[in-house]
Structure formats: structure tokens, C-alpha cells
Amino acid sequence: MNYGKNVWIFPDAELPPKGDNLIPGHESIIITNVSDSKAHITVTLIYTDKEPLRFPTEVESMRVRCLRTNEAKDFGAYTARQDEQYAIMLESDVPVVAQYGRAEPRDVHFYTTPGYCE
Numbered sequence: 459m460n461y462g463k464n465v466w467i468f469p470d471a472e473l474p475p476k477g478d479n480l481i482p483g484h485e486s487i488i489i490t491n492v493s494d495s496k497a498h499i500t501v502t503l504i505y506t507d508k509e510p511l512r513f514p515t516e517v518e519s520m521r522v523r524c525l526r527t528n529e530a531k532d533f534g535a536y537t538a539r540q541d542e543q544y545a546i547m548l549e550s551d552v553p554v555v556a557q558y559g560r561a562e563p564r565d566v567h568f569y570t571t572p573g574y575c576e
Contacts, residue, residue, distance in 0.1 A: 460493060460552070460553045461492050461493075461553060461555060462490070462491075462492070462493075462550075462552075462553035462554045462555040462556075463553055463554070463555075464549065464550050464551070464552070464553055464554075465547070465548065465549050465550075466547070466548040466550075466554075466556040467545065467546070467547045467548075468487065468545060468546040468547075468556075468558040469545045470545070470558075471485060471503075471527065471538070471543075471544050471545055471546050471558065472485070472538075472541065472542065472543050472544070472560075485526070485527050485528070485538065485558070485559065485560040485561070486524050486525055486526045486527060486532075486558075486559050486560075487501075487524075487525045487527070487546060487548070487556060487557070487558055487559075488522065488523070488524050488525075488556065488557045488558075488559060489517050489522065489523050489524075489525070489548065489550075489554050489555070489556045490517075490521075490522045490554060490555045490556070491517040491518065491519060491520065491521055491522075491523075491550075491552065491554050492520060492555070493519060493520075493552040493553060493554075494519055494520075495519055495551075495552050496516055496517070496518050496519055496552075497516060497517040497518075497519075497550045497551065497552045497554050498514065498516055498550070498551045498552075499514065499515050499516065499517065499548055499549065499550045499551075499554070500512055500513070500514055500548070500549045500550075501513055501514070501515055501525075501533075501536075501546065501547070501548055502546070502547040502548075502549070503536060503544050503545075503546060504544060504545040504546075504547060505542070505543075505544045506543050506544070511536050513533070513534060513535075513536050515532075517554065527546075546558070
């Protein structure tokens with residue numbers, strides 16, 4: 459049985475400031491692949507005022523991967539800038555489950571949200 463979907467969209471992404479709290483401000487996309495195959499994923503960043511950016515990533519079979527949007531090891535040259543509004547779209551060749559998380563230090567809370575998927 460396959461779990462997950464091939465397309466996920468997270469319409470509200472915005473890297474918060476780092477802050478001085480116990481949990482530093484950050485945002486991430488968490489992708490879980492429970493299929494028997496490696497997931498080849500295209501990440502598209504959609505902005506309010508510039509052309510979309512696309513880059514590939516992978517998640518091994520029966521693994522989870524956390525992509526921090528401000529970490530070059532995860533997002534490469536496409537790392538997020540603080541206070542920049544954008545959306546994230548994931549397109550995978552096998553069904554995956556994805557979620558967006560943000561630690562918001564301005565009023566000290568952490569939340570996650572599932573995206574829209576098809």
C-alpha cells in the first residue's frame with residue numbers, strides 16, 4: 459500500500475528571525491517516504507515578486523528527511539531570507555507525506571501544518 463501524495467503545497471512560508479529563545483527561530487519541510495523506492499523530489503519556491511526557483515532533492519526509501527530552509531546543506535543556493543514571503547511546492551515521483559514547521563521566536567511558539575496535496 460502506498461501512503462502519501464505526489465504533490466504538496468505549503469502556501470505560507472516565511473523564515474522568522476533567529477531570536478534569543480530556547481528554540482531558535484527556523485522553518486523546515488519534513489518529508490517522509492514509506493515507499494519501496496527512493497523519492498526524487500523537485501522543490502519549487504514561489505515568491506510574491508520574482509520568478510520561481512526549482513531544485514532537486516531526494517528521500518531514501520523508508521526514511522524521513524528534514525529540510526531546513528535556511529541551511530545550505532538542505533536548500534543549497536536557494537536558502538530562505540528572513541521575512542521573505544513565499545510558498546513551497548514539492549513534486550515527487552513516488553507518494554510521500556510532507557509537513558511544514560516553523561519555530562516563531564517573536565511570540566515563542568512552534569507550529570506545524572500539513573500542506574495541500576494531490
